[in-house]
Amino acid sequence: MTATILDGKATAAAIKEDLRGRVKALADRGVVPGLGTILVGDDPGSRAYVAGKHRDCAEVGIASIRRDLPETATQAEVEAAVRELNEDPACTGYIVQLPLPKGLDEQRILELIDPDKDADGLHPTNLGRLVLNIEAPLPCTPNGIVQLLRHYHVPTNGAEVTAIGRGTTAGRPLGLIFTRKSENSTVTLCHTGTRDLAAHTRTADIVIVAAGSAGLLTADMVKPGAAVLDVGVTRVVDEDGKARLVGDVAPEVAEVAGYLAPMPGGVGPMTRAMLLTNVVELAERATL
Numbered sequence: 421m422t423a424t425i426l427d428g429k430a431t432a433a434a435i436k437e438d439l440r441g442r443v444k445a446l447a448d449r450g451v452v453p454g455l456g457t458i459l460v461g462d463d464p465g466s467r468a469y470v471a472g473k474h475r476d477c478a479e480v481g482i483a484s485i486r487r488d489l490p491e492t493a494t495q496a497e498v499e500a501a502v503r504e505l506n507e508d509p510a511c512t513g514y515i516v517q518l519p520l521p522k523g524l525d526e527q528r529i530l531e532l533i534d535p536d537k538d539a540d541g542l543h544p545t546n547l548g549r550l551v552l553n554i555e556a557p558l559p560c561t562p563n564g565i566v567q568l569l570r571h572y573h574v575p576t577n578g579a580e581v582t583a584i585g586r587g588t589t590a591g592r593p594l595g596l597i598f599t600r601k602s603e604n605s606t607v608t609l610c611h612t613g614t615r616d617l618a619a620h621t622r623t624a625d626i627v628i629v630a631a632g633s634a635g636l637l638t639a640d641m642v643k644p645g646a647a648v649l650d651v652g653v654t655r656v657v658d659e660d661g662k663a664r665l666v667g668d669v670a671p672e673v674a675e676v677a678g679y680l681a682p683m684p685g686g687v688g689p690m691t692r693a694m695l696l697t698n699v700v701e702l703a704e705r706a707t708l
């Protein structure tokens with residue numbers, strides 16, 4: 421068996437096409453959605469993701485606002501950038517790129533974001549709304565995973581979902597999203613403290629790996645026919661000095677799984693498409 425590929429690039433392209441029309445409808449009412457980004461430091465991955473977010477904005481007609489701060493930025497300087505975007509009427513939604521450099525209080529910074537401009541759905545108010553099943557912007561990676569599964573008609577109703585990784589952007593909110601009535605899944609959230617990881621992945625209908633550990637999920641850990649989604653991105657340098665990106669899912673998993681969202685080209689492009697969706701929805705909501 422070879423897995424059906426869950427093509428995030430193609431699915432994201434269809435979502436962007438729809439968003440172009442919604443942005444045009446907003447423009448006809450004199451509203452231009454604007455995505456703000458706050459990037460602190462020189463991490464090459466974060467820089468590339470932020471650049472990609474602004475390229476995506478240009479593609480669908482969303483305006484871009486960038487605040488790039490040096491690695492040495494203080495807590496007060498980052499908080500000032502957050503306050504500035506809260507006040508800026510051209511910025512209808514924004515994100516603080518994570519992770520932040522060590523020494524900065526990430527939680528405090530996320531709490532200062534105006535929840536009505538929280539394009540990442542990571543403000544405590546919006547995560548609380550998710551817990552209470554009240555409409556709110558959803559965290560982009562877990563929402564992208566749900567939309568990708570829906571696009572390929574992979575059933576979640578009654579499914580056993582095992583997620584690996586308890587980070588803020590993916591693993592932790594995955595549990596909240598997949599246990600909503602609309603997804604109706606049973607979720608097991610595994611992490612570095614999990615004693616027998618394979619015991620949890622082998623029984624799962626859907627396995628989502630967001631551990632940042634290259635090749636962690638091997639073929640013997642997957643139930644034949646299961647859907648596997650790779651969220652991990654690790655930069656490895658080969659013996660010849662060439663750098664490449666590796667996911668959390670070993671290549672042989674494709675021989676066992678029924679569906680595979682690979683890295684690259686699976687969940688990543690969906691994360692980006694969901695950010696655009698949140699920005700458009702925040703702008704639509706603000707102008708109702």
Ligand SMILES: Nc1nc2c(c(=O)[nH]1)N[C@@H](CN(C=O)c1ccc(C(=O)N[C@@H](CCC(=O)O)C(=O)O)cc1)CN2
Pocket residue numbers: 468469515516517518519540560561589653665682683684685686687688689691692
């Ligand atoms: N504020 C946030 N910070 C971070 C988030 C987030 O949702 N909000 N998620 C990740 C990084 N991220 C977006 O910010 C992101 C990661 C990966 C991709 C992506 O398209 N990946 C490619 C492969 C990697 C590459 O080509 O560089 C793919 O899977 O095809 C997009 C966005 C942590 N921080």
